[in-house]
Amino acid sequence: MYKFDVVVVGAGPAGGHCARLLAKTGHKVLLVERFKDFSRNSFSSGGTPSETLQQFNLPESVVGSFWNRLVIVTSNQEGVWESETIQGSVLDFSKLRQFLADEVKNNGGEVWLGCRYMNHLQQGDEILITIKNNLLKAEVNITSQILVDATGPARSITCRPGKPQPEFLTGTGVEYLIEVNEEAYKRNLKTLTFLLGYKWMPKGYSWVFPMENNQLKVGAGVLNKNHKLVKDIKPLKHYIDLLINEYVKPDTYKVLDVHGETLRYSQGLQDIYSEGRVIAIGDTVSTVNFLGGEGIRHAMLSSEVASRYINEFFRAERKDFSGYQEEMHNIFLAKWTMSERLGIKKYIEDADILVDRVVSYLKPMKLEDIVDILFYYRFEKVSKGFWSYILRKLKSKFGSLLHWISLFLANKVDDSK
Template structure:
């Protein structure tokens, strides 16, 4: 039995904790937030098949959708519809609450409102401080330490492990999202579909979205992935962009139920170290967030499932942790596939350059090309499975 501490109780951390506790390990799961509803920032849209493969309970499905809607830089609206449902939008707060409950039922020691600080990292274990509320702290010694702190990569940074390089820099996007309480009339334009607003007219270096939830609620958000040299990631600017969108689409009178925001960051080539000594990273801390669509949940979960499987036969020695990281890196690369790199490079070209009328014209041509050559299922394949090759010769030149 291994003693394992996981810092970060998001989808990756909580999923891994449940797996490992069920396998008989002593698992501590710590997170800075005290409630699963705190800053539940995730647009949380998945294909229905993926939601079923990942075994996400239907009680966490806030809505299902069967169409795509894109509003281009000129304000023209394009729609693609399927006869059957294509995907789901999760209630992320409910999903995180369920993950916590499942972890505790599996025997995980869940520490809420706690911050993990690395004291000493060894080749065969680690010593950490767990800082609790009111200034209390306790020391723990563990065999394996897992960084599941997302884009912060808190433990990797504390251990002095480089999270990027000049060959493969860490790219960072910022987003804000509000949950609105709409009504049957104001939500009619957005129900049963995923809606995206593309073009610098709406958001420079990024995009906006409107996703449906149950009870006529709407997730409305904006995200920006600017070039590293740009200062366009100002969060106050994103708030203004979001408010402007609400006014444009007559949603500004809807009561705001929640406001939250977050960061998505990843490398494109994924050359960074995934740990050192007895420390290993999963989820967004291991660059599993996709930069093209800001998608993180399903790949975070997959990284946790892969690591849990690889940990079955580990003994906790220095050599075993080195071997584990090598195997983990290899299987993660295999799982993500070559299309992952394509989508990352496409994200750079698309969002970095989306700042002018010329870029808007390219985007409009791309959307128009999709409207002529793709149906709703094709778009799901394109945006969820990154199957660019079937469109590349005809559509990608509009972006490149």
């Protein structure tokens, strides 16, 4: 029988980072992942703001490219924002997860790939866990003091079959990694591009993110709910092909990989956060932001919170994980609730013209402001854009009248001299 202090199931950003932190503090850690290597299931686009590398102590070797330009294209508008300074990176999702797993090993932990969590049983102070080694086609029994559910949307531990679970909003994303000719690559270099609106991707958005070596990530994501106004929605492949052929327009391209995932998000963050000696992190507790589908750094933040609770448990400073859900809600709930509302409105309720109009509001803003809205959920900044849009509209409509009045007033002043 194998014996560990902590078993972390799922080697995504949440599980990898949590196992890494706990191994660093000297615990005997096992990280378990169902896929046999990290080139599999490399589903995430990896777009993230600058702070991620620093905040989670990640090396530049996990970066596919950096960006300092953002483009939003809608059915009838295009907004382009650029900054002199780097605003973020596109992470290589395979390299990121590999790096975290290597860190676990370098700090004395174990990583078992190709192994699937099957079930567990809490017996006194120990948890008996059954893992199926898919490579050897054999079941392995383990004991551990703590079990971490980092299985993302699968929630393999906290939502085992037969258990009651919250209702989920689901969104599906499919992405191709393509290699394009030099010119098409250069047009998209250092740029995150999002395409919205009925033309490009009703009920969601599509995107182009650059990687290294003439490679681009092109994908489309959709909210799995009926649109109030658009009835004819085509399969995701249609929108990815449209994006390649009508936006990227490469002379030549080769599809290197196709990957995707369905995110399952609990509205109001009603997930199971802990259960006895089991604690859940990352997308298992809906840390992905519903509006933008950005989740890597939020998953890693949850690992930091949970590993603090686990360390306190081992130091006998706490008996259980009560307080964890409340702390996570303090961090996420308010912003995530607002993002849910805006996401549902934008993806399945808004008329196309409204989507165009929001880009018009945002056009005169600085890239740093757009990053604040998209990555830091500072939605109040949109209204700043709205009022300057109204002012611009008034100026263009009544500009000549205002000019005439000012001339008239100036003449009046002259006459009175």
